[in-house]
Amino acid sequence: MPVKSFFVPKTALQGEEIPLHAIWEEIDYHGIRIDLSSFLQLKEIYNIVERNMKKEHQSFLIKKLEVDGYLGMVFQSKQLEKARQNAWLSLTFLDQKGEMIERRQAKIHLFRPNIVVEEIPNVIKVDLDKRFVYNRIKLRNDGDGTAIVFFKTRKDSELKKKLPKSVREFRKKFYEDAESNLSRVQKQYPLYSSLVEQYVKLLKNPVKGEQYLKDMENVLTQLKEGFEAKEDFGWAFIEALAAALMKNVHLITIFENFLQYLSSIASKKILILDPLEVVPVSTEPKELAMNVRTTDLVRGKYPEINLPKIKIVSNERGEVQIHRLFEWKRSHE
């Protein structure tokens, strides 16, 4: 078998980087041509020098490799209009006349989440006694990827989102203690001081959105590298957070914790970024103007869903968690 190993993943999240490798033996070729569908862009290529490669549209012709028998590449996939789309890629060994000696083709199923609106009511009724919400907003994830969903109340909304008092209290105390504990870590490990400071800043100001997740991911990646380079720093960091958590854990029961966790997971691969956010409700109908924002597991950006104003009325004064105003339908249910 001249081609010993060939790999292109069969599935990938749209926006994800896609690797390719080919390892072969005893192929007497004159060139290698790579053809890509327009959904892919070449990002990196290994084992080749610049002068030995030519590009035309979505085709690349490789004349010579540094070490024969191996080619490595990385492609960038794009976020596409369709939530499910197949991309094609082929690698062809050519003889002197430019004719095919051997060809490997690959089909990559590119997927993403796709949050779509199914039904938006004019009025939502909340029964706080029965813990029931009638006539909810129906959304569904029509794609195959995981969606991370978060809510933003607009300026023209009568009802504004907030966190319940007990959660605010818990978070405030936790953040205070975490900041104080971490400041000791900063002094102990000045090399990582600014990194810890960035983390505390993000922790205390969770402006939840794609940018927040990207920034947090970036800081976490750097912290992880720091933990790997200096194990003591890793332990000190974890202990500082654990101590802050333990100190305030009495403010939240294990049942609440578990319920909050379950609330953050909607059906059909939908995660709610902050499931504890609530809006105040009362017997007098008030308008809620809200946008639904989505990202995916590679932090892709999606258009916001602007929901029209909806009246919310309850049987008594209180608070309702925003995610409970939604019914997450399965695809084509």
Added chain:
Amino acid sequence: MNEVKFKFTDYLNGRDLMSDISKTAKSLFGLVEKINKTLSEMKDLEILNQELVAKTPELLGEYSVAISSGPFVRKLKFPFPAIVNLYAHSMPDYSDQRQAISRLKDGFEISLDRILPTSNNLLLSFEFRIKDNKFVKKLVRKDVQHDSPRGLEDESDEYWMHAQLKHLKILERLYRRLDLRDIDFGVNVAVHQDLKTAIPSDFVRNLKIIAEWIKTKDRVKKWRLGWEHLRLGPKSYTGKENELISDIQSLFFPQEFKRFVEVTEPFRYYESVRGVDFYDLPFQAFPKTMTVVSRTTLNLESPAAKGKLIYKKHVLRDEISRILGILEKKKKRKRRPISIVRVTEKQELGLNGVISKIEEKLRPTIHKIPEKEKEIQDALENLFIALDYDFEREQVSFSYSTKSYKPDFTSDSLRTAVDVKLCKDPPDEKRIIDEINADIPAYKSHYENLLFVVYDLGCIRKVTSFTKGIEKAHEKVFVQIIKH
């Protein structure tokens, strides 16, 4: 074709990583170069062989060099503080010669007159710390799948993992043999949906009542909640909610969670840790993801590795149901006929397994008399997918003599090509035999094993002579006739 401005390794962003990689490679090999220089400057000493192993998680390098020394070489001095340990073994008996090694203030020394029994050939192993903790990142490109497209109804999720060396030539130029061992790969396996699905709604309702009852100070509300709790009736978990939640939590401990994952070679499972979700910090009791760490090794002969992580989510869901005492009820429900991933079984059975599965399962999937070969190919493709066999459909083409060939299915891991033939009318029998005989030399030039699946609508009378005639004449060629 037009000439394009092409940059090394990072085409899209136009970054030139070459010099960085070169520096990394040199820093990794700096000590090795010094050792080699010391050895090559010695008269009456010859370097026979050398090997460098980088133990990537520990950031440790191990440079082994086999030398042959003449009688005039008495001492070998390596005044390099970066060396952590030095081992010497005489060749070929591999006996330990530690008595010949002395630790100096700034390195090591070997007294060759202390080598017992006297041997001219020695294997020296130098252990040293790799200072650059990002060296793997610079030399190796690592990719893992971020999300699995499979749905809740599927019994497992799969995530691909891939590693490739960025620059072979520079590594090859600097070194003859290099092993980058135990390169770590962390895949974030999403567990949240399975946890949510496995927890019954009445259990959640029960917890909500308890949580509210604990929190409220209003006596009337407490009474109402108590009454509501009673109305739910006794369940298998009543009174044990706290304990059960702790038991569910314990499924995500590394030792427990490893039961739910399987990793294919050349990757191997190393450990599972809770996914990093510090931004979710106040809610750390349950993970949304588990980071499964797998490891693989790359070297100059195998510069790339592909692997698969299988998360057996139905096993986790069953385990949660067992904890909550509802497994028996669930078991009564009918499972989907196509079972879980059978990687181990599949690997054990190899091509024989494929043949017997085709024999057993292909016919029941054909519901009407097939008109075209494509219908059989479609059915076979569905079968391969359902059984998780690693076959690609019409993805490989090659030239043989002056003709192009494209087998219907190919598998690199099984080194097998599969072709489908449909025998509709009596004259087809001879035509198919001719076609198979014509395909064999071409297919054999690329694949060790060939399998011809002949779907027969009742035209082949002497099945044994049809198959044996071809199989006897060619090694590792199999013909399987499926009767409609």
